[in-house]
Amino acid sequence: MKNNLIWIAVLAVAVIFFIYKFFLSGSSEFNIEPEKFSELAKEKDVVVLDVRSAFEYGGDKIAGAQNISYSAADFKERIGKLDKEKTYLVYCATGSRSAGACSYLKSAGFTHIYNLKGGIEHWKSTGMPVIR
16 A cells, blocks of 8 residues: 555656646747847847737737747648748747747748747746737
8 A cells, every 4th residue: 555655656746747847847949038039039030929829819918929829720831831031939828839839840940949938927027028
C-alpha cells in the first residue's frame, strides 16, 4: 500500500511537470521579453501576430497586431500567405499558443520569428501599452 502511494505521488509530480512545461510555461526557443518585443515592433518589415481567438482579440491587444487564430481551421492557410522574408512577433494570452504558432512558422520555412514570453498578460504586467 505504501509503495503504491509513492508511485502515485511520483506519477502526479511527473504529470504536473509535463503540463507546466508544455502548456503553461510558454516555453519556446523563440521567447523574448516585452521590452525586446516592443523594440522589434518598431522596425521596418515587422508583423505583429496575435494568435488568440477572434473573441480574445476583441479585448486588449498590442497596437498594430494582426489576428490569425492558432485554433482556427484556416490557420495554416492564412500563414501560408505571409511573406517569409518579414520578421514576425507572435503573441497570445500567456505564451503557449504563440509558442506553438512559432514552431509551426519555423517548420513552414519562416526564419525571423519571436514569441512574446508570457503573452499579453506578461506584457500588461510590465506596464506595456494595449489598445481595445
